[in-house]
Amino acid sequence: MFNPLDHKGIPLDDQIRNWRELNVEPIDPEAVDPYTRCRIIAMNGIEAEAIMFSHQFARNCGDDDVKRQLAYTRYLESQQQRVVNWLLPGQASVLETTLGYEQVAVDLTAWVARHEPEPYLRQAYEFGVLEDFDHLYRYANLYEMVERRKAEKIVDGLTEVMPGRPTVQEHRHPFDEVRTPYDKDLVDPRSKLHALTILAAEQQVMVYYMNVGPQYMEPIARQLYQEISLIEQEHVTHYESLVDPGESWWERLLTHEYTECWLYWSFMEQESDPRVKAIWELHLQMELAHLQSAADLFRRHEGREPEEIVGGSGLPEPLTFEPNKEYLRHLLATQMDLNKLGEGYVREAHERFEWMQQQLHAGEQPPSEQVIEQHRERFGDEYRIETEGPHPVESLRAKEGGRSA
Template structure:
């Protein structure tokens, strides 16, 4: 059923603030939680972090004290929402268990968005990043098999997401100038494209923040190295996704779209969440966001003399869904695994000239050993074979098929790329 947040009445802002016991919510049970319930919570934490940080940044770019005060009021409610959502994660869920959840989000969220992106170039942007996050899931799952052997990544993902090599992380390291994509034009873009971009950017940004913060917590040097390497890719991904947004859109245009996006996501997740307690939390936050959207729209009318309804959809027709994407992902793997980027375009790495800056950058960061390769080598050495969860058959890329006791996770793939 279609939903239009502009036609709904939310909770007045002065009634949105909660006490500490209300924010200190009871966490989920990690043994029984549905994998996609975990994923939805991770997404909304990232969305709320983005809302708070965007509001702070906007406040730093205005001299009007009334605008600053209005932003501060809404931002405090958003900050409380972030606490309630993030506090759903239980303390007995290890950093690595949470990490597996983050990567499942990156895979299945990006896969849904790519399949529901109306712009062909933006669809390619999402598919490009998708294969890289898919590989991260595989690397962290092997790290778990090595250092937390009493736990299984397959239990965390619930068999809903396969675990096998994507575009090998070793080949994802590119010169930073080649991470910038062509921006959309907000006035001409399909509103779904804007919602997609804001959602994936916020999710990747939160993953970047998470790895930058917790990557130094493991004691094992291999684990610390893997987090350092993949954290750098997540920073690349934030550059990758933020660059598709319209840089000419006004602060108030961005504010309205942020609030509209939050309404879309809370409505989407409220509709599919099986945990009644969490569902009620999403419904509460949706009613708060409806008011935040109303306030942002009113600010646009008063300050820019623009009607925000002219740029917003008439209604939200389709919710964002967490669902299996195995067949789709295998297809993208088979077709695009060997792609890299140069400037804003995508191409097979074999098409790059020998003097391309990609190879110079690779020579710098991969000199002396690569943790994402070392974790697979160590898994093969200690466990006999690397950890995979291939529920749909063999790997669709011949060079990445499973082989026992083979040195290097990407040797055959590397040979194919160099051919």
């Protein structure tokens, strides 16, 4: 297995690129694998998280030499982020990019949940993915209403589009978004990579929706972005609380760089577009040097070896973008009615949840329900992509209704 700690990568002094090198040609969305776009979106979220984390580290660091080292590496990360995000085509609308973001959230989180070794953390990802699944469905209906196009153009049948846990039921009391963190000294090293990956992806979605929502003139579009952006904020709280707050800044820096190596290596292994694959390969070589820098800081300030944090056997299996239809249908059939209470999960609408629902909705229909209703009025039905048969929950209810009749 590939062990990034055994490789030096491109020396830091050789990594600053000029304008010609940064001016990458965007992908052709009509020609590439839809999962190429997903990989781009996912890596942009990771790079953005690396930059923001580095800024926060610098604000809490009193050592000017360390701050200078962080600033230099952060500049390199910033160039990487521009290259990655600028691969997205300029002709994509805000809604098309949104559908891509939600496809990433669904298939990335589903893959992580399937491969998470800790049952408690796996449940956290399974809970969250059913909500992103519903967001994809709501935005797909909005896309056809506003742009007269179908989400099939974006997701290409790789990800189904149908109701998940209803968005209206995702507005919970903030207290109930806080989870119990993993124990940094006991948890499987893979879990640290998973937690940071999903946190970065959800944070990217949250920030994007916060900023693009007001760009629409259509009232229902503005309202839907406002509603779902609030839920994405809940998701960031949900996922960030899983991370052990006892991790030192040096541990976190090491985990960030190790995660970037894992993801660039993973995407390089599966990328079908030769030009994009070359960028993943180049950035991996850069990240190997960033990791060595973080490992040196960790040894110097903590007196420990990085293997104590990330493990010594090398990277885990590569993260892959792939259809998760069967797995998601299983979750829909078994967990769609889950709710949160304290640090656990329940199936009833408890008092605090009902209080929050009343405060927010005040007896009115939320935008997430309005968009489906308006789509039905305009087109005669809602928009769905069900490639594996009818919705598992609706099919079960239909059978139960027939038996009772």
